[in-house]
Amino acid sequence: MIDSPFSKLRDVQEPESAEQQLGWFRGLVICVVWVCLWRISFVLEYAPFTSIWYPPAGLSFAVILLYGWRGTLPIIVASYITAFWIDGMYALDTELLALFVNSTSSTLAHVFSYGVGALFLRQFIRMHVIRTLPAIILGFLALGFITSLLASFFGVQVQISAGTLSIFNLYNDWLLRWIGDMVGVFVLTPLFLALLVWKTPMYSAWLRRLRISTQPAPVYRYAMKLTINLTLLLCLIVLSWWFENPDVAFGVFFLVIPQMWIAYTENALRAVLSLTIFCIAIALGVALFSLDESAIIFQFAISVIAVTVYFGLAVPLMLSQSQNLQYQTQNDHLTGVANRSYFLDSAEEEFERSYRNQFPVSLLAFDICHFRAINNNYGHVVGDDVLVNVSKYLRSELRQSDIIGRLSSNSFMLLMPALTHDSAQRFAEHMMLKLSYMSIDRLKEPLEIKYAVIEITQNETVDSAVSRVSELLQQKKIRERGYSANTR
Numbered sequence: 166m167i168d169s170p171f172s173k174l175r176d177v178q179e180p181e182s183a184e185q186q187l188g189w190f191r192g193l194v195i196c197v198v199w200v201c202l203w204r205i206s207f208v209l210e211y212a213p214f215t216s217i218w219y220p221p222a223g224l225s226f227a228v229i230l231l232y233g234w235r236g237t238l239p240i241i242v243a244s245y246i247t248a249f250w251i252d253g254m255y256a257l258d259t260e261l262l263a264l265f266v267n268s269t270s271s272t273l274a275h276v277f278s279y280g281v282g283a284l285f286l287r288q289f290i291r292m293h294v295i296r297t298l299p300a301i302i303l304g305f306l307a308l309g310f311i312t313s314l315l316a317s318f319f320g321v322q323v324q325i326s327a328g329t330l331s332i333f334n335l336y337n338d339w340l341l342r343w344i345g346d347m348v349g350v351f352v353l354t355p356l357f358l359a360l361l362v363w364k365t366p367m368y369s370a371w372l373r374r375l376r377i378s379t380q381p382a383p384v385y386r387y388a389m390k391l392t393i394n395l396t397l398l399l400c401l402i403v404l405s406w407w408f409e410n411p412d413v414a415f416g417v418f419f420l421v422i423p424q425m426w427i428a429y430t431e432n433a434l435r436a437v438l439s440l441t442i443f444c445i446a447i448a449l450g451v452a453l454f455s456l457d458e459s460a461i462i463f464q465f466a467i468s469v470i471a472v473t474v475y476f477g478l479a480v481p482l483m484l485s486q487s488q489n490l491q492y493q494t495q496n497d498h499l500t501g502v503a504n505r506s507y508f509l510d511s512a513e514e515e516f517e518r519s520y521r522n523q524f525p526v527s528l529l530a531f532d533i534c535h536f537r538a539i540n541n542n543y544g545h546v547v548g549d550d551v552l553v554n555v556s557k558y559l560r561s562e563l564r565q566s567d568i569i570g571r572l573s574s575n576s577f578m579l580l581m582p583a584l585t586h587d588s589a590q591r592f593a594e595h596m597m598l599k600l601s602y603m604s605i606d607r608l609k610e611p612l613e614i615k616y617a618v619i620e621i622t623q624n625e626t627v628d629s630a631v632s633r634v635s636e637l638l639q640q641k642k643i644r645e646r647g648y649s650a651n652t653r
């Protein structure tokens with residue numbers, strides 16, 4: 166049988182953690198908050214039944230995304246309450262039966278639309294169909310877009326059939342609602358999700374999984390950026406009101422710049438919070454200055470800015486991921502110095518450069534002797550400490566152009582461009598003496614370090630230079646009296 170995506174959906178049997186279980190109290194809080202958000206959005210109404218954004222949409226999406234179908238229960242209750250309330254608010258005096266039918270249809274319209282989008286996204290994430298942050302952002306935006314479109318479409322149909330909206334305003338109302346719902350979903354879903362799992366193991370698991378930094382910059386800097394952002398917004402709102410020209414509001418699109426500034430320099434939560442504050446400020450501004458004609462421009466601007474900010478959040482993350490990956494492939498995981506392959510590649514480039522520019526290059530190879538004995542006598546932790554301290558000390562003493570690499574367990578090499586054999590030899594003597602007597606916790610005896618130095622010859626290959634210096638080191642080890650491997 167061919168595996169369809171839907172059969173896969175059924176197979177997902179991830180055990181639900183305690184945070185994902187929706188208890189009575191949590192459900193009640195969600196319901197109350199939903200109703201409050203709904204009421205607030207009506208305070209900021211700029212056309213009948215329409216405000217700049219619809220915050221309950223963001224809460225519905227977040228709750229269903231987190232708790233699955235169980236999350237629909239508090240939303241259904243809240244939706245019923247508001248459907249009854251709106252009748253009183255607009256003094257519609259609808260008959261009880263008709264009111265019940267209207268409430269049921271508007272609740273179904275809302276819950277079905279947000280349920281479809283959020284449940285699909287939930288399953289895609291759980292099935293690991295989408296796993297990286299950019300993919301999750303894309304999935305969230307696409308489903309948020311579709312889901313708010315559905316919600317506004319069904320919502321308008323329900324209101325037309327209930328007689329509370331005129332069919333003549335169908336397209337206008339539907340568009341305004343769609344954008345308003347979409348703004349609510351785009352801006353608030355991440356924030357509500359973060360609040361719902363705040364201080365639970367799931368929160369840190371998400372941050373880890375999405376590789377979102379938890380080390381924010383100082384609060385005063387964030388406050389300063391927010392203040393600049395809001396001041397610019399206030400200026401724009403005042404200008405729109407002053408000139409009585411809706412086109413002035415297009416300037417709000419420029420405010421993507423301070424928002425991106427925040428997204429690039431602050432952590433994800435602060436960026437989302439700033440987006441929320443920005444949205445609230447716009448909704449307040451439009452309502453207080455009666456900028457009804459510019460409302461749709463502001464709505465579009467918020468959606469575009471939100472989308473840009475989310476993708477903006479993924480950029481530094483992708484950059485740091487690729488830097489991490491690059492670091493892991495080039496460096497030794499214990500000591501942080503170059504690993505064998507990166508050292509050899511860098512040596513290749515350096516050799517080329519030296520032939521071209523006619524400068525000498527010296528190569529130093531050294532071994533920490535009796536390393537097996539150190540491990541056996543003091544334990545691997547002390548052995549690791551030796552390797553780490555030796556590398557750390559060398560790195561602090563080297564020039565920018567020098568390259569140090571760990572070629573095997575206790576063998577290192579140092580590439581020193583623009584250094585003749587004699588200078589390199591003097592440097593090595595001095596350095597190796599210091600390394601021998603460096604103090605390492607719990608290690609009671611000095612390190613024994615053997616080294617050899619060569620200067621590369623014209624057109625010598627890296628392989629040949631490396632074997633030449635290694636051979637020299639081996640000969641030196643054998644020659645020098647008092648040294649015999651593994652005799653301690």
Ligand SMILES: Nc1nc2c(ncn2[C@@H]2O[C@H](COP(=O)(O)OP(=O)(O)OP(=O)(O)O)[C@@H](O)[C@H]2O)c(=O)[nH]1
Nearest residue numbers: 532533534535536537538545548549574575650651
């Ligand atoms: N602590 C620690 N030990 C390691 C690491 N990598 C390899 N080793 C151990 O280092 C030891 C290296 O042994 P040998 O190559 O015989 O080195 P040695 O005892 O110094 O002998 P010579 O080089 O001939 O003087 C082995 O016991 C490895 O298990 C590491 O990252 N940390």
